[in-house]
Amino acid sequence: MSVWFIVGYVIFVGSLVAYSAHVAISCPDARQRADAYKVLRLIWASGTGAASVALLGPKVFVKLQEMGVI
Numbered sequence: 001m002s003v004w005f006i007v008g009y010v011i012f013v014g015s016l017v018a019y020s021a022h023v024a025i026s027c028p029d030a031r032q033r034a035d036a037y038k039v040l041r042l043i044w045a046s047g048t049g050a051a052s053v054a055l056l057g058p059k060v061f062v063k064l065q066e067m068g069v070i
Helices: 002-026 028-066
Strands: none
Touching: 002 028
């Protein structure tokens, strides 16, 4: 069941990145291009950040526990 959530998340973030990149590249209005680029950076940073936390979170937690921090 969790695989479907991960696949859905990847598809959703991928489609948002693709659409904002499309608008940032092909829109004739400079202001809309700038806004789309900001959205693209935000989605990319949050998407990759959330994925890295989800993948590395348990390992980091265990390591901190072994070191006695937590």
